Amino acid sequence: MIEYILSILPSLLEGTLVTLEIFVITIVCSLPLGLLLAFCRISRYKPLSNAVGVYIWLLRGTPLLLQLFFVYYGLPNFGITLERMPAACIAFVLNYAAYFAEIFRGGIQSIDKGQYEGAKVLGFTYLQTMLRIILPQSARRVLAPVSNEAITLVKDTALVYAIGVGELLRATKIAVSRDAVTTPFLAAAVFYLVMTLALTRLFEHLEERFGAYE
Amino acid sequence: MYVDAMNVIEAKNIHKRYGSLEVLKGVSLAVKEGEAVAVIGPSGSGKSTLLRCLCNLETIDMGSIYIENEPIAYETGDGSVRYAPDRQLRKLCRKTGMVFQSFNLFPHLTVLKNITEAPIAVAKVGRKEAEEYALQLLEKVGLTDKKDTYPSRLSGGQKQRVAIARALAMKPKIVLFDEPTSALDPELTGEVLNVIRDLARENMTMIIVTHEMGFAREVADRVIFMDEGEIVEEGKPSAIFTAPRMKRTESFLGKVICL
Ligand SMILES: Nc1ncnc2c1ncn2[C@@H]1O[C@H](COP(=O)(O)OP(=O)(O)OP(=O)(O)O)[C@@H](O)[C@H]1O
Ligand SMILES: [Mg+2]
Numbered sequence: 001m002i003e004y005i006l007s008i009l010p011s012l013l014e015g016t017l018v019t020l021e022i023f024v025i026t027i028v029c030s031l032p033l034g035l036l037l038a039f040c041r042i043s044r045y046k047p048l049s050n051a052v053g054v055y056i057w058l059l060r061g062t063p064l065l066l067q068l069f070f071v072y073y074g075l076p077n078f079g080i081t082l083e084r085m086p087a088a089c090i091a092f093v094l095n096y097a098a099y100f101a102e103i104f105r106g107g108i109q110s111i112d113k114g115q116y117e118g119a120k121v122l123g124f125t126y127l128q129t130m131l132r133i134i135l136p137q138s139a140r141r142v143l144a145p146v147s148n149e150a151i152t153l154v155k156d157t158a159l160v161y162a163i164g165v166g167e168l169l170r171a172t173k174i175a176v177s178r179d180a181v182t183t184p185f186l187a188a189a190v191f192y193l194v195m196t197l198a199l200t201r202l203f204e205h206l207e208e209r210f211g212a213y214e
Numbered sequence: 215m216y217v218d219a220m221n222v223i224e225a226k227n228i229h230k231r232y233g234s235l236e237v238l239k240g241v242s243l244a245v246k247e248g249e250a251v252a253v254i255g256p257s258g259s260g261k262s263t264l265l266r267c268l269c270n271l272e273t274i275d276m277g278s279i280y281i282e283n284e285p286i287a288y289e290t291g292d293g294s295v296r297y298a299p300d301r302q303l304r305k306l307c308r309k310t311g312m313v314f315q316s317f318n319l320f321p322h323l324t325v326l327k328n329i330t331e332a333p334i335a336v337a338k339v340g341r342k343e344a345e346e347y348a349l350q351l352l353e354k355v356g357l358t359d360k361k362d363t364y365p366s367r368l369s370g371g372q373k374q375r376v377a378i379a380r381a382l383a384m385k386p387k388i389v390l391f392d393e394p395t396s397a398l399d400p401e402l403t404g405e406v407l408n409v410i411r412d413l414a415r416e417n418m419t420m421i422i423v424t425h426e427m428g429f430a431r432e433v434a435d436r437v438i439f440m441d442e443g444e445i446v447e448e449g450k451p452s453a454i455f456t457a458p459r460m461k462r463t464e465s466f467l468g469k470v471i472c473l
Contacts, residue, residue: 115237118318121269122332122384123308136322213322213364 001183008175008184014169016191022085022157022167023195026092027150033093034100041105052101059098061102065159067091080155088160095152103145140210147203151196168192219246220282222419223268223310229262237263239443240277245261245388248417252434252451256466260376260443261423265390268421269310281306282387293432306431311389315396317373320366325376326361329383336382344383351379355409363404368447371402375409384387388419395426416418427470431455 040052059067072087082090111134119129158169172188175181220246226230230238238258242369245251253261267271268279270286274295278288297303320328329348333339339347340347352358354431355375363375370393374394381389392408395403413420414433424430431451438448439458447460 108444112318114314114316114318114321117271117312118320120382121270121310121312123304123336125304128335132331133320137320139390140322190419214366 003189004181004183005180008179008187011171011175012184012187012191013164014060014139015168016195018085018165018167019154019157020195022088022092022165023153025089026096029089029093030081030096030147031093033097035104037097038104038108041101042108049206056098056101056119059095060102064091064095066157066160067095068159068163079090084160084163088163088165092153092156092160096149099149100146102151103142104138106145108134109144110141111137125172140207140214142209143203147199150199150203154192154195154199219248221245221280222247222249222282223421224280225264225268226278226280228264228279228305230260230266230267230272230274230303236273236359237443238267238274241440241443241445242277242390242443243420243438243448244249245419246455249420249435250414250418250433251436251438252420252422252464253438254427254430255440255442255446256423259440260419261440263390265312265398265421265423269312269390271312272306273297281309287419293317300413309387311384311386313374313377313389313391313394314379315393317370317377317397319373319377319380321365324355324362324364325357328365328376329380332380333383343360348383351382355379355406356413369402370398374398374406378406378413380407388421389413391420391422391424393423393425395424425470427455427467439466441466 025115037052037056040048041056043049068088068091072082072084075082075087115133115137116129119133124132157167160167161170161173164170168188168191172184175184216361218403219294224244226240227240227243228238229236229240241260241264250294253264255261263272267274274287274292276289276295278295279286280288284306286303287295287299290296298306320331323331326345326348329351330341330344333344333347349358349361352361355378357372357375357379360368360376361370365376368376374397378389378394394410395406398406403426406427410420410422410429411433416468422434434451437449437451439452439454439460439462441462447454447458449459453465454463458467
């Protein structure tokens with residue numbers, strides 16, 4: 001048993017690396033993109049705000065798997081052909097940015113208008129008010145929902161299996177089919193659990209740090 | 215006493231409406247350097263709105279506002295109001311400090327940082343200099359030992375004293391107070407009023423909206439009574455409180471003094 005697990009470990013680890021790669025790329029790109037979209041969404045310029053509203057509706061309103069298929073199988077019809085991995089990352093970034101945009105919008109709008117007024121009478125510009133007063137307070141409030149999304153993302157990465165990217169689930173499935181045993185599933189579950197546990201801890205730590213003033 | 219002094223702030227015939235509700239119906243007032251003006255009047259008479267227009271938190275629909283004789287907003291030939299360009303507006307408005315009923319401290323910053331944030335970011339004062347001045351102000355409001363505390367750990371009275379220090383840190387030419395003690399438990403109002411009283415003694419120019427009639431009478435050089443968006447009567451506290459000329463003033467004072 002132990003021997004068997006050790007024998008499949010290298011391929012599972014390789015798969016995990018791909019999973020982590022998708023995870024990191026998605027987080028690193030979709031958080032700033034989400035923030036940008038959030039600012040567009042609350043912009044007073046209606047065409048921009050509405051366009052982003054439609055974007056968010058489309059991306060949150062359709063299955064991620066469908067979006068993944070669209071980017072990988074659909075875009076070639078429009079002359080854009082992507083490798084599996086870039087296709088996967090693009091679909092994930094676009095999708096997660098939509099979720100983060102809504103979380104950030106909520107976080108920004110949850111700040112009392114007295115904070116804006118307090119800053120304005122002291123002479124802060126809009127940008128300074130955002131950077132120094134509003135966003136630091138919003139950060140604390142969005143940590144919990146962002147943490148939720150990050151944990152969902154770890155598990156969502158398994159979807160890229162559907163377009164043949166060699167991540168953890170695919171590595172597992174190959175071992176299961178080849179060796180006709182179910183142990184690899186259990187091993188994979190442990191891998192996912194370790195990743196989500198690490199994330200949970202990280203966010204707990206962040207919440208403590210950002211919440212020091214409460 | 216103030217005849218020769220400059221007008222720190224001057225509002226001429228300002229009008230403000232929210233939809234169909236006209237909240238300010240042509241208010242004019244001028245505050246001279248060193249003067250403490252108390253504004254009293256019933257709830258909904260437009261006192262807060264007046265202060266908010268003076269510090270550019272609300273835009274006016276008619277009239278003009280000057281700070282040290284420079285226009286924030288003025289009437290153009292066709293009767294519409296034009297505001298100064300953004301940069302200049304911010305620069306002029308920095309001469310006005312505002313203290314809110316609800317404090318509006320920045321909860322994620324310590325007391326010291328609440329006070330130094332604007333001098334450093336807006337007035338471009340060096341950190342060290344800003345901190346030194348902040349400590350002086352904290353001493354003045356009696357909160358030196360709270361400098362590293364977050365606002366959530368302060369009592370209402372302490373919060374308001376920090377808010378006053380924060381406003382003073384920008385070295386304003388005039389400070390506007392909108393019912394600074396109304397959100398406080400009665401036993402905490404004294405400490406805040408003491409700070410304002412000290413400022414009056416130092417000849418800080420101030421407009422104080424208040425329901426504390428005793429305090430207005432004691433501290434103000436001039437009292438303005440507002441009702442239904444208009445200044446009904448103004449004068450020396452002794453005159454307003456003992457011998458109001460207008461019926462509306464008399465009946466208002468009758469009510470509040472009964473309370
Ligand atoms: N943002 C707003 N939108 C619509 N109406 C408003 C707004 N702000 C104030 N008002 C109305 O304007 C009127 C004057 O309000 P204001 O707050 O200036 O009165 P006030 O004299 O400060 O009263 P109080 O003593 O209760 O603070 C009120 O009738 C109020 O309902
Ligand atoms: Mg008011």
